[in-house]
Amino acid sequence: MRDTGQSFTGGDARALAPRARGRTLPLVARHLGYSIDGKVLLNIPDLAIHPGGPTVIMGPNGAGKSLLLRLFHGLIQPTQGEVRAGGQPLGPATRRRQAMVFQRPVLLRRSVAANVRFGLRRAGLPRAARRDRLDALLAEGDLSGKAGQLATTLSGGEQQRLAVMRALATAPDILFLDEPTSSLDPAATQAIEDLLRRASAQGTKIVLVTHDPGQVRRLAEDVVFLHRGQMAEQSPVDRFLSDARSAAARDFLSGDLLV
Numbered sequence: 001m002r003d004t005g006q007s008f009t010g011g012d013a014r015a016l017a018p019r020a021r022g023r024t025l026p027l028v029a030r031h032l033g034y035s036i037d038g039k040v041l042l043n044i045p046d047l048a049i050h051p052g053g054p055t056v057i058m059g060p061n062g063a064g065k066s067l068l069l070r071l072f073h074g075l076i077q078p079t080q081g082e083v084r085a086g087g088q089p090l091g092p093a094t095r096r097r098q099a100m101v102f103q104r105p106v107l108l109r110r111s112v113a114a115n116v117r118f119g120l121r122r123a124g125l126p127r128a129a130r131r132d133r134l135d136a137l138l139a140e141g142d143l144s145g146k147a148g149q150l151a152t153t154l155s156g157g158e159q160q161r162l163a164v165m166r167a168l169a170t171a172p173d174i175l176f177l178d179e180p181t182s183s184l185d186p187a188a189t190q191a192i193e194d195l196l197r198r199a200s201a202q203g204t205k206i207v208l209v210t211h212d213p214g215q216v217r218r219l220a221e222d223v224v225f226l227h228r229g230q231m232a233e234q235s236p237v238d239r240f241l242s243d244a245r246s247a248a249a250r251d252f253l254s255g256d257l258l259v
């Protein structure tokens with residue numbers, strides 16, 4: 001599935017208080033299924049995403065990675081089972097604590113600063129605090145010098161940095177990213193990975209879809225491997241890379257064509 005939008009849901013100012021962070025974890029899928037016209041596209045009996053370092057979701061094309069992210073973020077509803085966030089059913093309150101960045105960012109046709117300001121407003125930050133936070137986010141995204149530039153005239157790498165900063169403006173518990181660097185060069189990829197590492201260190205749970213084993217090595221704490229709509233395994237990254245349990249993951253990592 002190819003996505004072109006960006007979703008990010010803000011909370012109120014109280015929801016940004018540090019003690020409130022992380023309440024929507026773990027994210028748990030129980031008997032989670034998604035079917036269309038009787039065809040089962042995703043079937044995940046049991047999966048938990050815990051607080052901690054980045055979780056990477058891998059698997060061949062069509063494995064169900066985007067569907068899983070969309071179900072986790074409540075963009076589509078399961079046809080079977082449920083997602084629970086911090087023990088609660090996924091709903092408006094828990095979704096407000098999540099943000100999502102897609103492969104190709106769609107930004108407001110307004111300035112770079114206006115895009116981040118939009119995120120800050122959605123987060124419910126008081127006006128006085130917004131200015132400082134805006135400056136900090138622009139600096140962190142290395143976009144201070146482009147604050148007044150029309151966002152849609154940024155390079156692809158700059159647009160994706162802006163999309164990430166706009167999502168992080170809401171201080172989400174969880175940031176989902178669906179192949180955020182697949183059309184970026186190594187330098188732009190590194191810039192995004194640096195932002196994600198920092199966000200992770202500051203307490204945002206990163207859940208990222210990638211096809212790139214190098215990105216798994218650089219970023220992941222644990223890996224969920226999907227194949228044909230099923231979860232083949234969930235493993236700590238070291239074990240996944242050196243001794244994957246599933247034949248599907250081993251074939252994928254060894255470069256064999258998985259069909």
Ligand SMILES: Nc1ncnc2c1ncn2[C@@H]1O[C@H](COP(=O)(O)OP(=O)(O)OP(=O)(O)O)[C@@H](O)[C@H]1O
Pocket residue numbers: 001002036041059060061062063064065066067068
């Ligand atoms: N709305 C839909 N109608 C019919 N089939 C769908 C729909 N959405 C997804 N699918 C199918 O579900 C399967 C999983 O799709 P999904 O986009 O989650 O795969 P993916 O693992 O993200 O793949 P890729 O790496 O190519 O992006 C695919 O076979 C896709 O064609």
